[in-house]
Amino acid sequence: EPEVTQTPSHQVTQMGQEVILRCVPISNHLYFYWYRQILGQKVEFLVSFYNNEISEKSEIFDDQFSVERPDGSNFTLKIRSTKLEDSAMYFCASSAGLAGVLEEQFFGPGTRLTVL
Amino acid sequence: GNSVTQMEGPVTLSEEAFLTINCTYTATGYPSLFWYVQYPGEGLQLLLKATKADDKGSNKGFEATYRKETTSFHLEKGSVQVSDSAVYFCALRRGNTDKLIFGTGTRLQVFP
Numbered sequence: 001e002p003e004v005t006q007t008p009s010h011q012v013t014q015m016g017q018e019v020i021l022r023c024v025p026i027s028n029h030l031y032f033y034w035y036r037q038i039l040g041q042k043v044e045f046l047v048s049f050y051n052n053e054i055s056e057k058s059e060i061f062d063d064q065f066s067v068e069r070p071d072g073s074n075f076t077l078k079i080r081s082t083k084l085e086d087s088a089m090y091f092c093a094s095s096a097g098l099a100g101v102l103e104e105q106f107f108g109p110g111t112r113l114t115v116l
Numbered sequence: 117g118n119s120v121t122q123m124e125g126p127v128t129l130s131e132e133a134f135l136t137i138n139c140t141y142t143a144t145g146y147p148s149l150f151w152y153v154q155y156p157g158e159g160l161q162l163l164l165k166a167t168k169a170d171d172k173g174s175n176k177g178f179e180a181t182y183r184k185e186t187t188s189f190h191l192e193k194g195s196v197q198v199s200d201s202a203v204y205f206c207a208l209r210r211g212n213t214d215k216l217i218f219g220t221g222t223r224l225q226v227f228p
């Protein structure tokens with residue numbers, strides 16, 4: 001069964017460093033998403049991406065964040081200069097569409113980012 | 117604004133017990149409602165959904181009914197198994213947006 005994969009499973013970085021979190025969405029999906037969950041808090045939407053551009057983003061997704069689909073398979077989230085408060089589990093998701101049975105978002109297992 | 121509130125966990129049950137995990141929402145309009153489940157070491161998986169008032173979503177013995185009058189979408193299962201141990205997330209999506217809005221998640225632990 002197709003699945004969303006994410007690498008690495010755990011990333012440790014120093015404050016101020018750049019990190020890139022990688023995701024491989026399901027191959028025929030068109031919509032891509034990043035969410036995050038700070039420990040003990042809600043899963044929060046960061047950004048959605050369609051047709052090679054951002055379609056929606058939250059207030060959290062400021063200039064320090066960027067997303068890219070560099071080739072036909074990967075979808076990346078870059079944090080330019082990490083802060084302590086960026087420590088969280090980051091989930092990638094993809095969907096085939098936005099309505100009916102196509103709207104189901106399939107999630108990866110997450111990347112745990114720890115900023116020291 | 118739009119939000120989802122779930123009961124705090126963990127919920128600890130014996131096998132074959134009845135399960136209820138409460139979920140209430142605040143939203144304008146008529147959102148779609150979802151329950152996602154996360155098993156240890158895995159991503160979130162869609163468990164069930166309902167797209168309009170009075171719809172009942174069901175899957176793997178789990179059920180939830182979209183109650184507009186009480187703005188609720190409580191998850192129920194008549195007889196839980198050890199394999200149901202996981203974290204359960206309630207979520208909503210408004211029709212004019214891509215994003216899912218999640219609750220904090222409720223951990224369920226089922227003991228034999």
